[in-house]
Amino acid sequence: MDKKMMTIDLNSQAMLDKAAKDGVETMYDRKLSMKAQCGFGLQGTCCRICAAGPCRITPKTPLGLCGADEHVIVGRNFARMVAAGTAAHSDHARGIAHTLSLSSRDGNYTIKDEVKLVNLAKEWGVETEDRDIYDIAHEVADIALMEFGKPHGVLNFLSRAPKQRQEIWKRYAIEPRAIDREIATIMHSTHMGCTADIDSLINLSMRTSLSDGWGGSMIGTIFSDILFGTPTVRQSEANLGVLEDNKVNIILHGHEPSLSEMIVLASEDPELVALAKEMGADGINLAGMCCTGNEVTMRHGVRTAGDFHQQELAIVTGAVEAMIVDVQCIFPALAKVAECYHTKFITTSPKAKIAGSTYIEFTEETALDDAKRIVREAILNFKNRDKEKVEIPQLKSSTTVGFSEQAIIGQLDRVVNSQIDQAGTVKPLVDCLKSGVLRGVVGVVGCNNARSTSNKAHVTIMKELIKNDILVVTTGCGASAAGKFGLLTKEARSMASKGLATVCELVDIPPVIHLGSCVDCSRILSVVSEVAKFLDMDMCDIPVAGVAPEWMSEKAVAIGTYVVASGIDTYLGIMPPVAGSDKTVEILTQTLQDSVGATFKVNENPEELAQMIIQDIEKKRVHFEK
Numbered sequence: 001m002d003k004k005m006m007t008i009d010l011n012s013q014a015m016l017d018k019a020a021k022d023g024v025e026t027m028y029d030r031k032l033s034m035k036a037q038c039g040f041g042l043q044g045t046c047c048r049i050c051a052a053g054p055c056r057i058t059p060k061t062p063l064g065l066c067g068a069d070e071h072v073i074v075g076r077n078f079a080r081m082v083a084a085g086t087a088a089h090s091d092h093a094r095g096i097a098h099t100l101s102l103s104s105r106d107g108n109y110t111i112k113d114e115v116k117l118v119n120l121a122k123e124w125g126v127e128t129e130d131r132d133i134y135d136i137a138h139e140v141a142d143i144a145l146m147e148f149g150k151p152h153g154v155l156n157f158l159s160r161a162p163k164q165r166q167e168i169w170k171r172y173a174i175e176p177r178a179i180d181r182e183i184a185t186i187m188h189s190t191h192m193g194c195t196a197d198i199d200s201l202i203n204l205s206m207r208t209s210l211s212d213g214w215g216g217s218m219i220g221t222i223f224s225d226i227l228f229g230t231p232t233v234r235q236s237e238a239n240l241g242v243l244e245d246n247k248v249n250i251i252l253h254g255h256e257p258s259l260s261e262m263i264v265l266a267s268e269d270p271e272l273v274a275l276a277k278e279m280g281a282d283g284i285n286l287a288g289m290c291c292t293g294n295e296v297t298m299r300h301g302v303r304t305a306g307d308f309h310q311q312e313l314a315i316v317t318g319a320v321e322a323m324i325v326d327v328q329c330i331f332p333a334l335a336k337v338a339e340c341y342h343t344k345f346i347t348t349s350p351k352a353k354i355a356g357s358t359y360i361e362f363t364e365e366t367a368l369d370d371a372k373r374i375v376r377e378a379i380l381n382f383k384n385r386d387k388e389k390v391e392i393p394q395l396k397s398s399t400t401v402g403f404s405e406q407a408i409i410g411q412l413d414r415v416v417n418s419q420i421d422q423a424g425t426v427k428p429l430v431d432c433l434k435s436g437v438l439r440g441v442v443g444v445v446g447c448n449n450a451r452s453t454s455n456k457a458h459v460t461i462m463k464e465l466i467k468n469d470i471l472v473v474t475t476g477c478g479a480s481a482a483g484k485f486g487l488l489t490k491e492a493r494s495m496a497s498k499g500l501a502t503v504c505e506l507v508d509i510p511p512v513i514h515l516g517s518c519v520d521c522s523r524i525l526s527v528v529s530e531v532a533k534f535l536d537m538d539m540c541d542i543p544v545a546g547v548a549p550e551w552m553s554e555k556a557v558a559i560g561t562y563v564v565a566s567g568i569d570t571y572l573g574i575m576p577p578v579a580g581s582d583k584t585v586e587i588l589t590q591t592l593q594d595s596v597g598a599t600f601k602v603n604e605n606p607e608e609l610a611q612m613i614i615q616d617i618e619k620k621r622v623h624f625e626k
């Protein structure tokens, strides 16, 4: 197979040619040389939980040594994926909450959205009258940090959900108590000799995943907005073509904005800008990648270099002075690729040290100094660039980014009739949905997966949905795909059908709305929840859906599970490793309908998946016709 067939991105294809010419191995090569994948792994039927195994389920060995059957093994493996994904998002959130607790008027981190902070303080019962904003911030941060391990009660943000949804969580005992507690409970319950009941394993998975969606991820999003500013609509660009020939190119890759925000600040430092000029560069060019890319484009308009599958290819351009990373979704292979060029691969987090990288530890206490040191390394590396090895692919697309929930409501207010409507509510969106001008809203989110062609499913599904009057919101690497393929532009309205195009025209939005990074899937929960509450309905009765067409990470499993547990049908373009248990498949794809009112649906053909979504959205509309 020609590896260029494995991506529809023309820049990526060009860089694959260059990598071959330069003798550089990429993920695409490794995928081709990896013959058949392990069937037990794909089906989820290998148990490595104790050292008596591994036990693998076959027709001849239908039980593990302890007697665990395929349902128990698949269920435990699934639950552990949810726990790992929840841990990743939530540890990120803990970092941001910790950063808020360190904020001060004259320190590295200040408060950018005081209104959001005060509103949250009031929601959480924190005294706000006549108090210094930083005292309020520190108390709110302490409450958030307690959400990880508080001994009593349930998570605070659950109360933001519609009351009907809260009742369901209560009825099925899936209200998350504390975030770390739910993760620990899963690890305990899936230890050798504990839960051996598939229904219970899925319920535990849902409870833990909800501690991500309505806990860790929501804290991550809201606290980032408080500290770094709630995103507002702005213009940017996406794809490898944003790298520049004669500038110091720095790629920001990873997830936590506490690092990337400081790098943005450091890159504007006059001394460092002057140093870049001294080195013969025309300046410093920051470009984002993966979720950090989404964070910095949302808040600063920093251009997006690419998505998960382009991390190696960015270095292959030969024009990157430094690839700066923190945590999550970072290929260890970057160390080897960077060796073939002059690129410095700089790791910064004790949570993600990578052999072969240059490690410069970043801590919140010394944040700006650390960031300046890192940027300086990149600038000093400019002189090592080998012009012979530089080839920057030219394609890039314009993007309109920065749609927080508030920014969406702000745009919607453009159609508010001031005689009868109150501004600042979701009423205009509700009106569009009820009248049928918009048939529904679908979140298209998630990764790239080498089991499918990079970007193809994302782009196919988004185009199909907007052709059917369905507004698309997107996060994570799905958002990068949308950006690269021109779907985040107002001009993309020409690809939308009449109703959606009219709405887009009226409120001045693209038909595909960039909502941020993967933790910002919590923004999707918030908007759907507000719409449901406005209508006094449950979230499962609104014509909305979630789609992860090319998902690959454990975080995506956690997201998909909390989306379903929140009552929103979730469509997957990649089969999760559960096929080895028909009971697990039945629960995830059917039985959950009876409890949480939503299920997973899987189809690896993107055209067919899009049609399933469109048909199901139409079915949900009956609730509006009652």
Ligand code: BF8
Pocket (backbone or CB within 6 Å): 255, 290, 291, 308, 328, 329, 445, 446, 447, 448, 475, 476, 477, 478, 517, 518, 519, 552, 553, 555, 556
């Ligand atoms: O959290 S979409 S590849 S970058 S996991 Fe990773 Fe997947 Fe990209 Fe961000 Ni989300």
